[in-house]
Amino acid sequence: MSEQLKVPTMAEFMAEGKQPEILFWVGSAGSYDDRAKKISKAFVKILNKANVEFAVLGEEESNTGDVAKRAGNEFLFQMQAMMNIEVLNAYEVKRIVTCDPHSFNCLKNEYPSLGGNYDVVHHTQYIKELISSGRLTLEGNTYKGKRITFHDPCYLGRANNEYDAPREVLKNTNANLVEMKRHKNTALCCGAGGAQMFKEPEKGNMDINVLRTEDAIATKPDIIATGCPYCNTMMTDGVKAKEKEGEISVLDIAELIANS
């Protein structure tokens, strides 16, 4: 990505007395994690290409509290939520797009009863919208004929019943989509959810991400597509554990589309 990315903040919009179409909620992983930052950039590239007027909160964004909630710390979650809601409401944010299904779920389902009511969409849903409205057109050559298998993120799929948007978006790459045996509502978790990302797993005989990577490898893919920064890390590690990093790459749908 050589061209300079345009990432305006809400504060800048406010100063000009304007409202963006959407707020891009970057999330903690998307802001700080080296792998996930690339996903954020890829998504911004898409937004720039489609001429979407968007903004981020930048320094005013804070962790959604999702992971604290799932770890059992309802206090910390609600404090984070109320702080964020204060900021979001002050900017009169209407629509939020995020690349992180955990933030997506949390903002969409758990913020409303605390006073934060927004139209929240996952980036795969938003990309689908951009394509079907004709704002985003793809050449669709980069991945033509490649075998791609999509790993459903728990918090997009089972948690919110969105199985189609990522698949429909992927069709635009002209790749050959192959499904794992466990997919959609029976998809196996990558192992990162419920705060597992931040701790060592309990004693067992295998790591969850390795088991899930085996599911993916069984489809003989060139690419494992993800829709969540944490899944991406987990599957990347799984591919490494299976010593397949030479043959299989793990890419977010935003990256696949940005390159198509």
Add this chain to the structure above:
Amino acid sequence: MQYIPNILFLIILVLGVGYFTLNIKKLIRNIKLGRAVDASDNKSERWRNMARIALGQSKMVKRPVAGFLHIVVYVGFIIINIEVLEIIIDGLFGTHRIGLKVLPESVYGFLIGSFEVLAVLVLVSVIVFWIRRNVVKLKRFLSSEMKGWPKSDGNIILYFEVVLMCLFLVMNATDTTFQNLGHGNVISQFIAPWFSSLSEGTLHIIERTAWWIHIAGILVFLNYLYFSKHLHILLAFPNTYFGSVQPKGKFNNLEAVTNEVKLMMDPNADPFAAAPEGAEEEEPAKFGASDVMDLNQIQLLNAYTCTECGRCTSACPANLTGKKLSPRKIMMDTRDRLEEVGKNIDANGGEFKDDGKQLLGDYITNEELWACTTCNACVEECPVSINPLSIILEMRRYLVMEQSAAPMELNNMMTNIENNGAPWPYNQMDRLNWANEE
């Protein structure tokens, strides 16, 4: 003297139904030990769920073999029990096959005929079920929580079914009047010849015996339910009604916490203000759950409804990779502890006396709770809308908010969020750096 059978029947019936009612009352009392929860929303969707999931068994057919057989047993069992109505009337009034008197012969024959066919289908299904449990040894019936009583329970009910179905067929086969009728003995006509060498009198005795054991068996079965995973035959209906109608990813926000957080964040709140009158009397809210009384009533109903089928556990990523966590065990532990609490209350004249035990620690360990990825696979799989994840979350809340007993790495992560708004130790001011990095 001639009324002795009628009176005997009445006594058996009253005892059977009475004991059952007693236990159901106990069950309701135990469920009410939980926190109240409002489920008065989305009525029509709830009824639809009940019709679809409990009555229509929509989730069972996801596993086609088990699903199909289960539907046969379920439909067979319910329909054949229409016959019980006749048995009860006959038993109470000393009639014989009252149905024949009120229905045209052909209709009656058709009914009993279909019951007989169903009885055979149920028999076949039950035998396949038994083979799956005991010969094929499906993995999900072998986990550690399935040793002992849960294993016997699974088989006992199958034996029950076999005996009841056989009694029904023998009863019909040895009923000479019914056989002579020539209607409805689709199956029993082939069984009748086995008894053909016997005298009329002996046949009558066999027929009566089968009849009596049949009805007694059904009453025993009814009373067995309370002690068995087969409570789901009844509870699947309310349980699917009360099952969540929200997206699975939506976890409830604790109101008690909201109030405190609002107070903390309100710059106008006066921390030294005198508490409003009467406030001191209120017990401070306990966050999360360490015992069954801290769970809500739907979660306790869930525990009684669990069929111990293990679909949840067989989809659980933690369990599949050898961790101790099994969502089925979470449900079974909750029920066992609730029963223990219930017995404690019975033994102590209606009051629970502290027994030094609780659900957390004595039944469910921290290790199990921390292994969960909150992936919702268990919730998705459950054929009767049980949510094991919600119990896990409630107990994590207790561990974290009441005991500060989270694993160290999680404590670090949470401290980071508190201090810099991210789960890692990065500076909040650097949050937008990614946009300008190459």
